[in-house]
Amino acid sequence: MLFVHETHRVIGRHASTFEDLVRDEWMGALARSEGTRLLWYLNHAMGSGPAYEVVTITAVADGAAWDALGARMVAGDLRDLATRLDSCRHEVEGKLLFPVYWSALQQVELDQVPTDARRHDLSVYMQDTGWPDAPLDEYIELWDQDYWQIMRQTPPEQKLLDIQACFQVAHGSGIRPEAILMQKIMNFETLGRLLTNAEEPDPTTWPGTYMAKGLEVRDQWESKLLRTSAWSPLW
């Protein structure tokens, strides 16, 4: 299974139209194929980064299903709808993702994914994208052993984040080396402390910690705070 990750730079005055099109037409059109489902529709939380930026993640069963999706968009039944979506955004940047070996999310039962825009509470995700200066595999292994394994042992009431998926970019469809964590924020008080804590610990004085070990493989990453829409199939 692969996942299409798209970052849409939406035209501000067309933001509502863009969301309406995705919710009312695009999601259902994808579901007419057995091999594709929209999973997440996420708004980049204003005040924490770029305005009018939307992230969508679509599950695709396999290469043949992705091929078919491309054919539908370029010259098939999705061509006109794709053009209308294009009219509502400046551009979209996409990449194809594979789950890494330890990711909790590996497969999605596509026929179980809601496509009816049912409403629910909002969730906020911290999407971390990292670019190691070491081989990509070493970064993914570090996340496994020194981040994911430790976080799994944290009592639920103390958890800031729940790692729901970890991805690497499929060869040739984006940046290498790059890996992505999709982390659901579980505790907003803890998030508040993270954002307001003035005492940034010096990782070099904490030998053996994740922050210190992490610097051995990367010092560049970006966190995005992404809020699901009220109808996002997954949230």
Add this chain to the structure above:
Amino acid sequence: MLFVHEFHKVVGKRAAAFEAAYRDGWMPRLAEGDEARLAWYFDLSHGSGLAYRVVTVTAVADGAAYVRLAERVAHGDLQAWARDLDGLQHESHGRVLTTLPWSPSIPPLADIPTGGVTREPSLYMEDTMWPFPGRLRDYVEAAGAVYRPSLGAEDARMHMNVALGLETLPGAGRSPEVTLLQRLSSLPPLIALLTQDIPPEVTGPGSWMHEALDLRDRWRSRLLRTAPWSPLP
């Protein structure tokens, strides 16, 4: 047929090893199967842009073949090769592209050389355009109807031809985006383009330069030189 287009930021001191990884690793490893081939290996010409930049174009049979190739890189027999490559490049930026309806095609995969080629380098102008929102289809159509034929006209200012016309496949790069890979057949017109003002008749009303501004006003040109061993010239 699909094309994996990669733009590599190579570690300067490891440039020769990087090239060898593609020539002696990637190209022959793909040749063990029948659904993917390295098509071009280009160096971005020094003096025309960023240093130590390489463009590779890999042809794959279809989407399923592409995903099988990507899986080999992620956790299959090409994983170690990719891990070694991580030490030879700062990063690469890849896109998966499909041909435009009017694009010329390249030889079948089975006919693409997989080694033993040595020839004079060719120079390409790779143009990448970003049409205005909602105008991708209009741009593709106009480029095929007006721009491409103009390259073959007797009074063409540039002596080059489109080798491939490409657009990004969904979710595998930036969109809207169109890339034209154009092979130069003569150098003097390029030098004239670089050193002389563009005459008004080329930019005035009715010209492609003028009318296409309704569809896009941003593009980027790269001058790319094939390696002597590049499978396609």
